[in-house]
Amino acid sequence: MAINELRSISTFVAAAELGSLRKAAVAQGITPQAASQALAQLEQHLDVRLFHRTTRVMSLTDEGQRFLETARPALLGLQHALQTVKRTKEEIAGPLRIVGPRSTFQAVLWRLLEEFCQEHPAIVPDVQLEDRVGNWVEDRVDVGFRLGPSPHEGVIARRLFPVQLVMCAAPSYLKENGIPKTLADLQSHRCSVFRHPATGAIVPWRVKVGGDLRELPVVPALCTNDEILELQAVLSGRVLGQLAGVTAASYIRSGQLTPVLGEHTTEHASYFVYYGSRSSQPARARAFIDLAVRRLGSNPEYVLTAKELRSGKRVGTT
Numbered sequence: 001m002a003i004n005e006l007r008s009i010s011t012f013v014a015a016a017e018l019g020s021l022r023k024a025a026v027a028q029g030i031t032p033q034a035a036s037q038a039l040a041q042l043e044q045h046l047d048v049r050l051f052h053r054t055t056r057v058m059s060l061t062d063e064g065q066r067f068l069e070t071a072r073p074a075l076l077g078l079q080h081a082l083q084t085v086k087r088t089k090e091e092i093a094g095p096l097r098i099v100g101p102r103s104t105f106q107a108v109l110w111r112l113l114e115e116f117c118q119e120h121p122a123i124v125p126d127v128q129l130e131d132r133v134g135n136w137v138e139d140r141v142d143v144g145f146r147l148g149p150s151p152h153e154g155v156i157a158r159r160l161f162p163v164q165l166v167m168c169a170a171p172s173y174l175k176e177n178g179i180p181k182t183l184a185d186l187q188s189h190r191c192s193v194f195r196h197p198a199t200g201a202i203v204p205w206r207v208k209v210g211g212d213l214r215e216l217p218v219v220p221a222l223c224t225n226d227e228i229l230e231l232q233a234v235l236s237g238r239v240l241g242q243l244a245g246v247t248a249a250s251y252i253r254s255g256q257l258t259p260v261l262g263e264h265t266t267e268h269a270s271y272f273v274y275y276g277s278r279s280s281q282p283a284r285a286r287a288f289i290d291l292a293v294r295r296l297g298s299n300p301e302y303v304l305t306a307k308e309l310r311s312g313k314r315v316g317t318t
Contacts (some may be wrong), residue, residue, distance in 0.1 A: 006078075008042035009071055011035050012050060016068050017059055038312070039311030049139045092284045093122035097236040100145035102129040102197065103227040104163070104244040108296065116291055123284060124237065130198070143292070144274045157274040158289075159298040159305055162267040165206050168257045172237035180240075180260055183207060183216060190221035192233055192241040197225045208266040244273075248300040253308070262309030271296070 007028075014024035015035070018284050025035035036109065044051055050064035060068060075183040094205075100109055106129065117123055144155075147163060168185075170175075180186050194203045202216040202223065215304075222239050227247065236255060245265075251257040259265070271293045 005042070005045070006102075008038040008045070011038040011074060012042055012064075013068065013072050013075055013114075015039065015051070015058065016064070016092060017237065020059065021058065030242055033175055046230050067102070067223060081151070084143065090289050091282075092120045092121075093165070093237060094282075094284060095124045096288060097125050097126045097140055097142045098144070098288075099128045099130075099141050102245050103194075104147075105145060106131070108246060108302065112288075112292055112295055117297070120284070120287070141192075142275070143288055145292075146268045146272055146274060148272065155274050155276060157272040158293060158297075160271040160273055160292065161246075161299050162270045162302060165242050166248045166252070166259055166265055166266050166268050166309070167207075167240065167242050167246050167261050168234065168248055168252060168259045169240040170235055170237040171258055173234075174258060174260070175238060176237070177240075183209075183261065183264060186218055186240070186261075190239045191218040192222040192224070192230050192239040193218065193220040194227065195223055195225040200225075206266055207261075207264040209264065213266055213268060245304050249302055249304050249308075254312070259304070259309050262306070262311075265274050265309050 005103055007030075008214055010028060011021075011030075013029050015021045018024050018027065021035050021039065022032050025032045028035065030038075039050070046063075048063040048067075049061050050067060051058045052061060077227060092314075094262070098109075098113075109127070109129075113125055113127070117125065145160075146157075149239055173190075177189060191205075193205070195201070196203050202220075202257055203216055207214055207216045222230070222233050227244070231243060231251075233239050234243065235251065240260070248259075252259055273289060273296075274279065275289055281289075
């Protein structure tokens, strides 16, 4: 229904109920001239006269009475639907559709979701994790997380924290195989490599040399498209790996993993939260985005310091 027809019907019903076109205009927040024009447009559209009018009195015609009996329930239903949508938009309840990468992000996202759902128990998270970048509209996304800014036009992206690429190994591996002192030494080590789940391509190790980012070829002793399996292989002492800092940080701080060649650690990308227009978002999406920015924005828990990255050198000198 065109908006002029909706206004015309609303004006007609208000005038019939209040007995005055001027009162109907006040009730709708429009001028008397606009109300008169809306009613005239409706009568012209229907090709019937809906009111008998004099300068002081207006009363419904037979056609007007029948139209009122039919239109008023439908109008009330439409007004109720509009009010329901507005009310629902401001409630922190209902489905919350979230997308994010499968690799490296599950634990971070779960902690965020757990806190949000404890605070808002009526929320029903609908989470899809995959390493491909899907279609914002087709996937009906409320909030998304990606490594790097979103490629979709019209989507707002806010940076959360950088992702380091940390070369590390279990102390048992380093005790048995020695500690690499240079990047060239890695050629004699058992290294793990990651196969991108979406493309199937081997992800090269990326290292910082001076101020440059370079790709470092290694001979794989393990190849997998599962980040958790690679982590377990490194923790077990079977291989030396290059893990995302968000994954490795807690294990390095607990002593289960030791960083090596920390001066070559690079921050090749960052995690972003992205979303559509802030003004049209439901309250549940706005609240979740605000929590994500508060908890994850520049969070040092997921980023190793230069001192922590040098801890491997200290191990090598003992």
